[in-house]
Amino acid sequence: MGPETLIEEIRTRLGDAVEGVSDSFGDQVLIVRPVSLRGLMASLRGAPFDYAVLLDLTCVDFTAGEGRFEIVYHLYSLSRDVRLRIKASVRAENPVVDSLVGLWKNADWLEREVFDMFGIAFLGHPDLRRILMYDGFEGHPLRKSYPWRKEQPRLPLKD
Amino acid sequence: MESRIQKEARPDSMLVNMGPSHPAMHGTFRIMLELDGEKILNAEAEIGYLHRGFEKTCENKTYFNLLPYTDRLNYVSPQINNLGYAMTMEKMLGVRVPERAQKIRVLMSELSRVSDHLTCLAAMAMENGAFTVFLYMMKAREFLWDVIEFTSGSRMTTSYIRIGGVRADLHDGWRESVKTAVRETRGVLKDVHGLLDKNQIFLNRTRGVGAISREDALSYGWTGPCLRSTGVLYDVRKAHPYLIYDRLDFDIPLGDHGDNYDRYTVRMLEMEQSLRLIEQVAALIPDAEPLDRTAGIEPAEAVRRGRMRRPPGRILLSPNLEGSEKERYPEILTADAPVAVPPKEDTYTTMEGLISHFLFFMDGYGIRPPKGDVYFSVEGGNGEVGFYIVSDGTDRPYRLHLRAPCFHIVSALEQLIKGRLLADVIPTFGSMNMIGGELDR
Numbered sequence: 001m002g003p004e005t006l007i008e009e010i011r012t013r014l015g016d017a018v019e020g021v022s023d024s025f026g027d028q029v030l031i032v033r034p035v036s037l038r039g040l041m042a043s044l045r046g047a048p049f050d051y052a053v054l055l056d057l058t059c060v061d062f063t064a065g066e067g068r069f070e071i072v073y074h075l076y077s078l079s080r081d082v083r084l085r086i087k088a089s090v091r092a093e094n095p096v097v098d099s100l101v102g103l104w105k106n107a108d109w110l111e112r113e114v115f116d117m118f119g120i121a122f123l124g125h126p127d128l129r130r131i132l133m134y135d136g137f138e139g140h141p142l143r144k145s146y147p148w149r150k151e152q153p154r155l156p157l158k159d
Numbered sequence: 160m161e162s163r164i165q166k167e168a169r170p171d172s173m174l175v176n177m178g179p180s181h182p183a184m185h186g187t188f189r190i191m192l193e194l195d196g197e198k199i200l201n202a203e204a205e206i207g208y209l210h211r212g213f214e215k216t217c218e219n220k221t222y223f224n225l226l227p228y229t230d231r232l233n234y235v236s237p238q239i240n241n242l243g244y245a246m247t248m249e250k251m252l253g254v255r256v257p258e259r260a261q262k263i264r265v266l267m268s269e270l271s272r273v274s275d276h277l278t279c280l281a282a283m284a285m286e287n288g289a290f291t292v293f294l295y296m297m298k299a300r301e302f303l304w305d306v307i308e309f310t311s312g313s314r315m316t317t318s319y320i321r322i323g324g325v326r327a328d329l330h331d332g333w334r335e336s337v338k339t340a341v342r343e344t345r346g347v348l349k350d351v352h353g354l355l356d357k358n359q360i361f362l363n364r365t366r367g368v369g370a371i372s373r374e375d376a377l378s379y380g381w382t383g384p385c386l387r388s389t390g391v392l393y394d395v396r397k398a399h400p401y402l403i404y405d406r407l408d409f410d411i412p413l414g415d416h417g418d419n420y421d422r423y424t425v426r427m428l429e430m431e432q433s434l435r436l437i438e439q440v441a442a443l444i445p446d447a448e449p450l451d452r453t454a455g456i457e458p459a460e461a462v463r464r465g466r467m468r469r470p471p472g473r474i475l476l477s478p479n480l481e482g483s484e485k486e487r488y489p490e491i492l493t494a495d496a497p498v499a500v501p502p503k504e505d506t507y508t509t510m511e512g513l514i515s516h517f518l519f520f521m522d523g524y525g526i527r528p529p530k531g532d533v534y535f536s537v538e539g540g541n542g543e544v545g546f547y548i549v550s551d552g553t554d555r556p557y558r559l560h561l562r563a564p565c566f567h568i569v570s571a572l573e574q575l576i577k578g579r580l581l582a583d584v585i586p587t588f589g590s591m592n593m594i595g596g597e598l599d600r
Binding site for chain 1: 163206251378391399532562570574
C-alpha cells in the first residue's frame with residue numbers, strides 16, 4: 001500500500017475523525033478533529049495501519065494570527081516505512097486535548113514538554129507538570145506572547 | 160514543592176539524589192532514587208538543567224544564523240545536526256546539492272558517528288572501571304577529529320555543513336588523514352574488543368542489565384543503536400535513504416536482548432560499518448584540482464583596485480577561508496540563489512557581488528522558504544535526529560522543533576532501573592548515551 005492509498009484507507013475507515021488531508025513538501029498530513037483524536041490514534045496504532053511508533057509530538061502557537069494552537073504528531077509505521085503527520089487545532093483559551101499516555105509510553109514526557117512550553121493541558125495524563133523548566137517558572141516560554149529573553153525572578157533557596 | 164517520588168515514598172525507605180552534579184551523569188542530569196538497601200524501589204529522572212531555549216532562540220534568528228546553534232545540540236557529533244537542519248531546509252527550498260558536497264557530507268557524518276559511539280562507549284567503560292578503554296577510545300577520537308579540524312577549522316562546533324552544501328572543500332592531504340584515522344580507529348576497536356568482550360566484570364555489569372523489550376522500545380519511541388540492540392531493524396539511512404547512502408554498501412548490526420551489553424555490541428559493530436562507509440566514500444571523492452594559494456592580490460588591494468574596474472587575476476583569501484575559494488564553489492555549494500553565501504572574491508571586488516552579499520545577509524532578505532511545514536530526519540549518533548520547521552514565508556522560522564533521539568531514550572530510564580540495584584544505574588545510563596545538549600535543548 002503506497003502512502004496515497006493508505007491515506008484513502010484511513011479516510012474510508014475513520015472518516016468521521018478526519019477533517020482533511022494535505023501534502024506539505026511531500027509529507028503526508030492528516031488534519032483531525034480534536035474530540036476524536038484519541039480514538040483515531042488508537043485505531044492508527046493497531047492493525048491494519050500499524051503506526052507503532054510515536055516519533056514526535058509538538059505544538060505550534062498560531063495565537064498571533066489565528067487564535068489557536070496546533071498539536072502536531074508524527075507517527076511512523078515500521079512495517080510500511082512511512083511517516084504520517086497528524087494535526088489537531090486547539091483553541092487558544094484554556095487549551096485542552098486528550099492525552100495519549102495509554103497508547104505510547106513516550107507520550108508521557110512529550111506531553112509534559114508541550115504542557116511546559118505551551119501551557120496545554122492533556123486530559124488523562126497521570127503526572128502533568130513541568131519538565132524542562134523548574135517549578136515556580138512563570139508563563140510558557142514557547143508561546144508567541146512570551147517575550148524572547150524575558151527575565152524571571154530568582155527563586156528563594158530550598159531547604 | 161514535593162516531587163512525585165517524595166510523595167510516594169515508603170516511610171522506611173531512603174531517598175538518594177544522583178546528580179545533577181555527579182561524575183557519572185554525563186553533564187547535568189538528576190535521578191532521584193528511593194532505596195531499600197541497595198535495591199531501587201522507585202526512581203524519578205529530572206531533566207532541563209541544560210535547557211537554553213534552543214527552539215525559542217531559533218524563532219528569533221534567520222535561517223542562516225541559527226546554524227551554529229544546531230552544533231550545540233548533540234555536541235559529540237555536531238555535523239549530523241548540521242546535516243539534519245540543512246537537509247530539512249533543502250527539502251523545503253527544493254535545492255539540489257552538488258555531488259561532491261553530498262559525498263563530503265557522508266564522510267563527515269560517518270566520522271561524527273564513529274566519534275559519537277566512541278565517546279559513549281568510552282565513558283560507559285570508564286564508569287564500569289575500564290579506564291584503559293576510555294583512554295584508547297579518546298585517542299582514536301583525536302585522529303577522527305583531526306580530519307574534521309583540518310577541513311573545517313574546529314574540532315567540535317564546526318558549522319561546516321551548510322544549507323546547500325558544505326562550507327569548504329576538504330583540506331589538501333585529506334586522504335592521508337582519513338587513512339590514518341581509519342587505521343588508528345580499527346586498531347583501537349580491536350583492542351577494546353579484546354579488553355571488554357570477555358571481561359567478567361564488564362559482563363556482570365552489562366549482560367541482562369537494563370534490558371528492554373522490543374515492544375517497550377518502540378512504545379518509548381527509541382531509535383538508533385538503542386532500538387537496534389533489541390533486534391528491530393530501523394535505520395534512517397536504510398529506511399529513507401538520503402545523500403548517497405543508497406549507493407553505498409553497509410550492514411545494520413542488530414542485537415537481541417536489548418540490554419546494556421547489546422547496546423555496547425551494536426555500537427562497536429556499527430563503528431566498523433561506519434569505517435567501511437568512510438573508506439568507500441573516500442574512494443568515490445575525486446581529487447580536486449590543485450590551487451596555488453600563494454599567487455594573487457591581497458583582499459585590501461583588490462578592494463582598492465576594484466573601485467575603478469574589476470582587478471585581474473585571483474584574489475587571495477584569508478587562510479580561514481581555505482577551501483571556499485570561488486573555484487571550489489560549483490563543487491561544494493548549490494548555485495541556486497540565495498541559498499549559499501556568495502563567494503568572497505566577488506564580494507570584495509564587484510558591485511554585483513557586494514549587492515548579492517547584502518541581499519543574503521540583510522534583515523528580511525536571505526533564505527526565505529515558502530510557507531508550510533516540513534519534517535525531515537537523518538540518522539544521528541543515537542537515533543533519528545528530526546527537524547520540524549514551520550515557515551511563514553519570512554527569513555526566520557515561525558517554529559522550529561527538534562526531535563531529539565535521546566529525549567525518548569532517557570524517558571525509559573525510570574522503568575529500566577526500577578527493581579534493580581543502585582550500581583546498575585551507571586551502566587544503564589551510560590549505554591543510553593544521554594547528551595544534555597539535545598535532551599534539554
